[in-house]
Amino acid sequence: MRTVNLFILVLIGIASTQCSTNTAIDTPYHVELNVNELGIHVSPTLYGAFFEDLNYSLDGGIAAQLVQNSTFESFNLSDKIENIEYPREGDNPNDPEKNIYGWTPIAKGGAVGVCRLVSDRETMMMNKNSRYCVRYTIRNAGTGDLHGYGIAANGWGITPYGGRPGNNYYSLNTQSPSMPIDGNTSYNLTLYLRGASYSGNVKVFLEDDKGNINSNLIEFRITDQWQKYTGALKALRKEDCRMAIVGDAVGTFYLDYVTLIPEASVLWKNGAAGGLRKDLMEALEKLNPKFLRFPGGCASEGASKDRMLFWKETVGPREERIGSMNFWGYWATHHIGFYEYFCMAEQLNAEPIPVILSGVSSLAKGSTYYVAPINTPEDIQAFKDLYVKDALDLIEFCNGDVSTEWGAKRAAMGHPEPFNLKYLALGNEQSGDRYWDRFDIIYNAVTAKYPNIKMITMGSYRSAGSDFDDNYRRVDSKYPNTIVDEHYYQRAEWFLTNTHRYNPDAVRGREGHTYDRSKPTRVFIGEYATSNSNNTMWAAVVEAAYGTSVERNSDMVVLTAYAPLYCKAGYNKWNTNLIWFDNRGLWRSTSYYYQKLFFNNVGDRILGDTPILNIATNTADTTLFTSPTINSGTGEIFYKVVNTDSIAKQTTITLNGAKRITYQATMEYITAEDKNVKNQKQYPATTELTANTNLKQGTLSYDEAVTPQTLELGTVSRAFEVTFPMYSVCVIKLKPVKK
Numbered sequence: 001m002r003t004v005n006l007f008i009l010v011l012i013g014i015a016s017t018q019c020s021t022n023t024a025i026d027t028p029y030h031v032e033l034n035v036n037e038l039g040i041h042v043s044p045t046l047y048g049a050f051f052e053d054l055n056y057s058l059d060g061g062i063a064a065q066l067v068q069n070s071t072f073e074s075f076n077l078s079d080k081i082e083n084i085e086y087p088r089e090g091d092n093p094n095d096p097e098k099n100i101y102g103w104t105p106i107a108k109g110g111a112v113g114v115c116r117l118v119s120d121r122e123t124m125m126m127n128k129n130s131r132y133c134v135r136y137t138i139r140n141a142g143t144g145d146l147h148g149y150g151i152a153a154n155g156w157g158i159t160p161y162g163g164r165p166g167n168n169y170y171s172l173n174t175q176s177p178s179m180p181i182d183g184n185t186s187y188n189l190t191l192y193l194r195g196a197s198y199s200g201n202v203k204v205f206l207e208d209d210k211g212n213i214n215s216n217l218i219e220f221r222i223t224d225q226w227q228k229y230t231g232a233l234k235a236l237r238k239e240d241c242r243m244a245i246v247g248d249a250v251g252t253f254y255l256d257y258v259t260l261i262p263e264a265s266v267l268w269k270n271g272a273a274g275g276l277r278k279d280l281m282e283a284l285e286k287l288n289p290k291f292l293r294f295p296g297g298c299a300s301e302g303a304s305k306d307r308m309l310f311w312k313e314t315v316g317p318r319e320e321r322i323g324s325m326n327f328w329g330y331w332a333t334h335h336i337g338f339y340e341y342f343c344m345a346e347q348l349n350a351e352p353i354p355v356i357l358s359g360v361s362s363l364a365k366g367s368t369y370y371v372a373p374i375n376t377p378e379d380i381q382a383f384k385d386l387y388v389k390d391a392l393d394l395i396e397f398c399n400g401d402v403s404t405e406w407g408a409k410r411a412a413m414g415h416p417e418p419f420n421l422k423y424l425a426l427g428n429e430q431s432g433d434r435y436w437d438r439f440d441i442i443y444n445a446v447t448a449k450y451p452n453i454k455m456i457t458m459g460s461y462r463s464a465g466s467d468f469d470d471n472y473r474r475v476d477s478k479y480p481n482t483i484v485d486e487h488y489y490q491r492a493e494w495f496l497t498n499t500h501r502y503n504p505d506a507v508r509g510r511e512g513h514t515y516d517r518s519k520p521t522r523v524f525i526g527e528y529a530t531s532n533s534n535n536t537m538w539a540a541v542v543e544a545a546y547g548t549s550v551e552r553n554s555d556m557v558v559l560t561a562y563a564p565l566y567c568k569a570g571y572n573k574w575n576t577n578l579i580w581f582d583n584r585g586l587w588r589s590t591s592y593y594y595q596k597l598f599f600n601n602v603g604d605r606i607l608g609d610t611p612i613l614n615i616a617t618n619t620a621d622t623t624l625f626t627s628p629t630i631n632s633g634t635g636e637i638f639y640k641v642v643n644t645d646s647i648a649k650q651t652t653i654t655l656n657g658a659k660r661i662t663y664q665a666t667m668e669y670i671t672a673e674d675k676n677v678k679n680q681k682q683y684p685a686t687t688e689l690t691a692n693t694n695l696k697q698g699t700l701s702y703d704e705a706v707t708p709q710t711l712e713l714g715t716v717s718r719a720f721e722v723t724f725p726m727y728s729v730c731v732i733k734l735k736p737v738k739k
Contacts, residue, residue, distance in 0.1 A: 025615065025652045026652075027615070027650045027651055027652045027721055028614065028615055028616065028649070028650055028651075029612050029613065029614060029615065029621060029624075029649050029650065029651040029652070030612070030613050030615055030651065030652045030653075030654070031609060031610055031611070031612040031613065031626070031651060031652075031653055031654070032609060032610045032653075032654045032655075032656055033607055033608075033609050033628055033637070033639065033653060033654070033655050033656065034607060034608035034609060034656045034657055035607065035630070035637070035655050035656060035657040035658040035661070036656075036657035037607060037608030037656075037657070038605045038606075038607065038608075038630070038632065039605060039606035039607065039608060040552075040553075040554070040555040040605070040606050041554075041555060041604060041605055042551065042554045042602060042603060042604050042605060042606060042629055043554040043555070043557070043558040043559070044290065044604070045290045045291050045351060045558055045559050046290070046550075046551065046554045046557070046558065046559065046560060046602070047287075047288075047289060047290055047560060047595070047598060047599040047602070048289045048290050048291035048292060048293065048350060048351075048353075048559055048560065048561050049284060049287065049289040049291070049292050049293070049348075049350070049561055049562075049565055050292075050293040050294070050297070050526060050527060050561035050562070050563045050564075050565060051292060051293070051294045051295065051341070051344075051565050051566070052294075052295065052296040052297035052298075052299050052300075052563065052564055052565070053295055053296065053299045053326055053328070053332055054296070054297065054299060054328050054564050054567075054573060054574060055328075055564060055566060055567035055568055055571055055572050055573055055574060055577060056156070056172065056330065056568040056571045057564070057565065057566035057567065057568065058295075058332065058336055059156070059330075059331075059332060059333050059335065059336075060156035060172065060568060060583075061277070061280065061566055061568055061581065062276050062277050062280045062281060062336070062566065063275065063276065063277070063335050063336045064261055064262055064267055064275045064276055064277045064278075065259050065260065065261050065275060065333075065335050066153075066155050066156070066179045066180075066187070066243075066259075066260045066261070066262075067102075067153045067155070067243065067258050067259055067260050068101075068102035068153065068154065068155055068156050068157075068172055068174060069100070069101045069102035069103065069153075069331070070153075070257060070258050070259050070333060070335070071130065071256070071257055071319075071323055071333060072100065072117060072132045072133060072134055072256065073130075073131060073132060073323045073331060073333075074101045074102065074323075074330075074331035085116045085117070085118055085135075086100075086116055086117040087099065087100075087114075087116060099173075099175065100115065100116075100117055100134065100151060101173050102153065102154055102155075102172065102173060102174055103115075103151045103152060103153055103154065104151065104152050104154055104175050104242065105149075105150075105151055105152075106149070106150055106151060106152045106242075106244050106246060107142065107148075107149050108142055108144070108146050108147045108148050108149070108244075108246060109141075109142030109143045109144035109146065109147030109148070110140065110142040110143060110144075110147070111138065111140055111141050111142030111147055111148050111149035111246070112138075112139045112140040112142075112149065113136065113137055113138035113139050113140070113149035113150075113247075114137050115134050115135070115136050115137075115149075115150060115151045116134065116135050116137075117132045117133075117134060117135075118132065118133060118134070118135045118254075119131055119132050130256060130257070133254050133255060133256035134151065134254065134255040134256070135252065135253075135254055136149070136150060136198075136247050136252060136253050136254070136255065137252050138200075138247050138249065138250050138251060138252070139250065140250065141200065141247070141248055141249050141250055146203075146213070146217075147248060148200075148203055148246035148247050148248040148249075149246055149247060150202075150244060150245045150246030150247055151244075151245060151255075152177075152207070152242040152243060152244040152245070153179075153242060153243045153245075153258060153260070154174040154175060154176060154177055154178055154179070154242045155174065155177065155178040155179035155180070155240075155241075155242065155243075155583070156172060156174065156178060156179075156568075156583060157172055157174025157175075157176065157178040158178065158569070158570055158582055158583070158683055159172075159570040159571060159683070172330070172571070176209060176242075177207070177208055177209045177240050177241045177242040178240050178242075178583060179206070179240065179241045179242060179243065179260070179583075180240060180583040180584050180698070181206060181214060181215075181235045181238065181239055181240065181241040182235060182238050182262075182266070183235050183236060183237040183238045183239075184234075184235065184236075185234070185235050185262060185263060185266060186232045186233065186234045186235075186262075186263040187206075187215075187232065187233045187234075187235065187260050187261065187262055187263070188230070188231075188232055188260070188261050188262075188263065189204060189218065189229075189230060189231045189232065189233055189243075189258075189259070189260055190228065190229070190230050190257070190258070190259045190260075191204075191228075191229055191245070191255065191256075191257065191258040191259075192226055192227065192228055192229070192255070192256045192257045192258075192319070193220060193222045193226070193227060193229055193253060193254065193255055194222065194223075194224065194225060194226040194227070194253060194254045195222045195223055195224045195251075195252075195253045195254075196224065196251070196252040196253055196254065197251045197252050198222065198247065198249065198251035198252055198253040199249055199251060200247055200248045200249020200250075200251060201219045201220060201221055201222075201247075201248050201249070202219070202220045202222055202245065202246070202247055202248075202253070202255075203217055203218065203219050203220075203244075203245075203246050203247075203248055204217070204218045204220070204231065204233070204243065204244065204245050204246075205217045205218070205233065205243070205244055206233055206235060206241040206242070206243055206244075207241060207242060207244055208239045208240065208241055209240065209242075213236075214235055214236050214237060214239050214241050215233040215234055215235050215236060215241075216233060216234050218231040218232075218233065222253060226254075226256075228319075232263075233260070240583075240698075243258075243260055245258070257319045259318075259335070261275050266278060268280075268281035268282065268285075268347075269281075269347050272343065272347055273340055273343040273344040273346075273347045274336055274339070274340035274343055274344075275335075275336075276336070276340075276344065279581075279585070279586055280566065280579065280581055280586060281344075283579050283586060283588055283592070284348070284565070284579070285347075285348055286596060287592075287595060287596055287599045287600075288599050288600050289348060289350045289599065290350055290351065291345075291350050291351040291352070291353050291423075291559060291561075292341070292344065292345040292348060292350045292351070292352055292353065293353040293354075293355065293425070293526060293561055294341045294344075294345075294352070294353070294354060294355065295309070295338075295341060295354075295355065296309075296327065296355060296428060297327075297355070297428055297527070297563070297564075298327045298328070298362040298364050298428060298429070299326060299327045299328060299332075300355040300356070300357075300428055301327070301357060301358075301360070301361050301362040301427065301428055302324070302327055302361050302362060303327045303361060303362055303364075303368055303369075304361055304368045304369065304370055305361065305370035307324055307325050307326075307327065307361070308357055308361050308370065309324065309357070310357065310390060311337075311338040311354070311356060311390065311394055312390065312393070313334065313337075314334040314337025314338050314339075315337050315338055315339045315397070315409070315413065316409070316413070318334075318335055321333070321334040321335075321337060322334070327362060327364075328573055329573075338354065338394075338397075339410070339413050339415070341354070342354075342398065342415075342419045343415065345419075346419065351422055351423060352398070352419060352421060352423070353423045353424075353425055353456070353559075354394065354421075354423075354424065354425065355425040355426075355427070355428055356390060356391060356394060356424065356425070356426060357387055357390065357426075357427070358387070358426045358427030358430060358435060358438050358439055358442065359371070359372035359374075359383060359387045359438035359442075360372070360427060360430055360434055360435050360438060362428065362429070363429065363430060363431075364429070371434045371438075372386075372387060372438065374437060374438065374441070380441070383438070383441060384441065384445070387438070387441075387442060388441060388442050388445045391424065391426070391442050391445070391446055392445065392446065392449060392450075393405075393406050394406075394421075394424070395421060395424065395446070395449075395450050395453060397409065397410050398410070398418060398419040398420070398421035399418045399419065399420060399421050399450075400418065401418070402416055421453070422452070422453065422454055423453070423454050423455075423456060423483070424446065424453050424454070424455055424456065425455075425456035425457075425485060425526075426439055426442055426443070426455065426456070426457060427439065427457075427458060428458070428485075429458060429460070429461035429487060430458050431458065431460065431467040431470060431471055432467075432470070435458070436474050439457060440478070443455055443457075443479065454482075454483060455479070455481075455482045455483070456482065456483045456484075456485050456524055456526075457471075457475060457479060457482045457483075457484060457485065458471055458484070458485055459471055459472065459484045459485055459486035459487070459523070460486065460487065461487045461488075462487075462488060463486070463488035463490065463494075463498075463501075464509060464510070468486075468509055469509045469510055469511055471484070472484065472508065472509060472511075472513070473511070475521060476513070476519075476521070480519050480520055480521050481520045481521070482521065483521075483522050483523070483524045483558065483559065484521060484522070484523055484524065485524045485526040486523055486524070486525050486526065487525075487526055487527040487528070487563075488525075488527075488528055489527070489528065489529055489530075489531040489576070490528075490530065490531055491530065491531055491532070492530050492533065492538060492539060492542040493542075495530065495542040495543060495545060495546040496542050496545060496546070496644065498546065499545065499546055499548070499549035499625065500549065501549070502515050502523065502549065502550065502553035502556050502557055503515075503549075503553060504517060504553075504556075515553075515556045517555060517556060522556060522557070522558045523556055523557045523558065523559075524557075524558065524559040524560075525550065525557060525559070525560040525561070526559070526561055526563075527561065527562075527563035528543075528560070528561075528562060528563065529543070529562055529563060529564075529576040529591070530542060530543060530576060531576065532575060532576070533575075533576050534575045534576065534678060535575075535576055535577065535580075535589035535590055535591055535678050535679070535680060536590065536675065536676050536677065536678050537590045537670075537672040537674070537675050537676065537677050537678070537706055537727055538675035538676065538727065539576065539590065539591060540589070540590035540591045540593065540594045540670070540706075540729060541594075541642060541643075541644050541675065541727050541728070541729060542644065543562075543591055543594065544594040544597075544598070544625075544640075544642045544729040545625040545642040545644055546625075547560075547594075547598055547627075547642075548625045548626055548627035548640055548642060549625070549627075551598070551602065551606075551627040551629070551640070552606055552627050554606075562578050562591060562595060564576075564577050564578070565577070565578050565579060566578070566579050566580075566581065567579070567580050567581070568580075568581060568582065569581065569582050569587075569680065569681065569682055569683060569700075570582075570682065570683050576591075577589065577680075578591055578592045578595070579592055580679075580680035580681075582683075582698070582700070583698075584698035585698060585700075585702040586702065587679045587680035587681060587702060587704060588679060588704060589678070589679050589680060590670065590672075590677075590678060590679055590706045592679075593670045593706060593707060593708055593729075594670060594729040596708065597640075597668055597669075597670070597708060597729060597730075597731045598640065598731075601638040601640070601668070601731045601733060602629050602638055603629035603630040603631040603632070603636065603637070603638055604629070604630075604631060604632055604633075605629060605630050605632050606627070606628065606629055607628035607629060607630050607637065608628075609626065609628045611624075611626075612624045612626065612641075612649070612651060621645075621649065623643065623644045623645035624641060624642070624643055624644075624645075624649060624724070625641070625642040625644070626639065626640060626641050626642070627639075627640040628640070634735075634736070635661070635736045636733065636734065636735045636736065637663070637732075637733070637734040638731055638732075638733055638734075639653070639731065639732040639733075639734070640729075640730070640731050641724050641730045641731075641732070642728070642729050642730070643724040643725065643726060643727065643728045643730070644727070645726060645727075646675075646726050646727065647726055648723050648724060648725050648726050649723065649724045650721065650722075650723045651721065651722055651723065651724060652719055652720070652721050653719065653720055653721075653722060653732070654718065654719045655716075655717070655718055655719065655734075658717065658718060659718065661717065661736055662715050662716070662717045662736070662737045662739075663715065663716050663717065663734035663735060663736055663737060664714075664715055664734075664735045664737055665712075665713035665714060665715070665716045665720065665732065665733065665734050665735075666710060666711065666712055666713060666732070666733050667710070667711045667713060667722060667730055667731065667732045667733070668708055668709070668710050668711075668730070668731050668733070669708065669709055669711070669724075669725065669728050669729060669730040669731070670706050670707070670708055670709070670728065670729050671706075671709075671725035671726065671727055671728035671729075672705065672706050672727055673726065673727070675727045677705045677706060678705070678706075679704040679705055679706055681700040681701065681702075683700065713732075715737060716734070
């Protein structure tokens with residue numbers, strides 16, 4: 001990156017100051033900004049974020065809770081509640097495939113015993129939603145200063161990319177210590193215990209992969225009734241660890257619901273949003289998103305009737321929440337649920353946009369999808385009692401005062417003030433009568449009771465096609481006052497050739513209609529990204545080029561969000577993600593950095609301008625894409641320029657209508673000489689590892705190849721010169737100088 005910066009400085013020299021518009025233009029390119037020509041209003045909610053529980057972005061990701069399988073519900077057993085014991089008699093307790101998922105047997109001082117998952121209802125925790133707990137049976141407690149038998153929580157591990165057939169897979173049955181423990185930090189422990197025939201203590205401590213103790217030791221004396229126990233483990237040194245829970249006497253007792261959360265001082269906003277990982281959330285916060293859509297996507301709907309996600313199951317006391325198998329194939333604890341999402345949005349100063357069930361599960365799973373029946377009056381009443389009530393109750397949960405049923409429940413969770421919900425999205429990537437007939441029932445009920453709630457409905461999961469046309473046909477005829485959620489993942493070339501998509505005269509779909517500004521319908525680009533790009537610099541450049549046209553048309557497109565937001569390295573179901581991470585650090589993608597430039601540098605009105613002209617040919621340069629905006633209150637100008645060419649473009653910018661105004665000028669930009677460069681790292685493929693490789697979190701460099709640079713251009717007036725680097729996304733900021 002240093003060579004590129006020097007190249008720019010050589011081309012520019014010292015920024016031209018107070019140039020006259022009559023000065024001969026001796027640069028190869030020229031553009032005029034008409035400072036007094038105000039265009040459309042820019043949507044104040046144009047730039048936002050979309051969070052989906054995908055790629056282990058929630059549990060094992062932004063949720064700071066360190067215990068994997070904290071409720072003992074994550075396993076490869078039948079979903080049926082039955083009297084089971086697992087591992088079974090005769091199973092090798094040292095076989096990772098036979099262990100309790102994410103936990104490892106541990107014996108100290110020669111202790112002997114067995115820990116099994118059991119589902120006998122008489123042994124269950126008081127939580128009616130718990131299906132399994134762990135039964136300790138200790139036959140020999142061992143000897144020595146630290147003795148006992150039990151199990152250890154390994155945390156959220158890592159996987160080498162391509163470690164199993166298919167490359168992208170989910171398996172976190174981690175059997176080695178992977179909790180990213182930091183020295184001199186306290187970790188708050190919660191667990192439930194119940195004795196049976198047991199008179200000893202239960203000890204809890206942290207240890208590394210060699211069995212060395214890395215914390216104080218907590219001892220609990222337990223009773224024959226389920227009780228909640230808490231404590232704090234103070235780490236001695238920075239080390240990947242596991243948390244051991246051992247009994248020190250012969251006998252039997254039970255364990256359930258175990259969590260370990262870092263102290264508030266190391267959490268994002270000191271834990272104000274429910275205990276979120278600080279570095280991941282700060283990266284999101286620095287984007288300055290104006291809204292937060294959650295919790296999906298496909299994950300918001302589930303893959304089948306049994307796996308549909310109801311928001312009520314994710315709120316209330318955490319030990320009482322109902323976990324579920326995630327759409328993407330892994331267990332979701334709902335340790336972070338809808339309440340925490342709303343708190344997250346509040347802390348981000350972003351409008352919350354929850355996606356709730358429409359009565360249809362995700363169509364992406366084909367034959368397993370579920371469509372709630374509405375064939376008879378009884379069916380319709382049942383539909384209203386469940387899905388309509390869920391929608392109305394969510395609005396009351398967000399906006400009701402403490403005298404309402406759900407407003408009181410929100411207050412009981414710690415938030416007596418309303419969340420002030422303004423938007424509600426029904427379903428995700430749906431189409432056809434199965435969706436619209438059910439949407440209609442919920443829509444009518446919501447708008448009748450809450451007419452100020454803006455409803456979001458579906459465009460399509462493609463940028464065009466029969467579903468797209470049919471969905472818009474229905475919106476045009478019955479729901480013109482809604483926001484239509486369009487999704488598309490396209491190759492790079494599509495973004496460059498479709499920058500006209502939302503222009504006022506552009507044809508929408510195949511039926512001859514336009515995006516008509518005279519009608520109330522508006523667009524939400526709820527999910528977009530270059531497909532299969534793996535977040536190269538080229539992906540960022542073409543997305544930004546497309547983004548300039550969206551900004552120019554933000555009288556029609558009022559909300560946009562890249563997807564997916566987060567991805568844990570090695571567990572990617574999706575290869576284009578805004579922020580990549582492991583347990584110890586993160587990589588902000590090139591797309592993240594162009595978005596950071598766009599999100600934080602936008603005015604409230606579009607400015608008039610000309611295309612950037614190639615002086616030699618007297619034609620517009622088609623490799624340059626622009627969007628000029630102005631803060632009409634302060635006069636500050638933000639001129640976005642994306643150079644998709646492999647050569648730099650030395651350009652004269654003339655400011656028409658600014659004869660007596662002097663500006664302090666800077667340029668922020670990202671650029672790369674290699675358009676295939678990317679920021680994120682991957683753990684090496686299994687085939688590249690040797691038996692002696694010790695793969696730990698934090699072993700990869702968190703250096704990023706592409707990061708924003710700032711160039712001071714000095715004071716300018718009327719005209720000035722600047723060079724837009726090859727493969728770059730640039731924002732020139734012109735701040736009026738007070739006289």
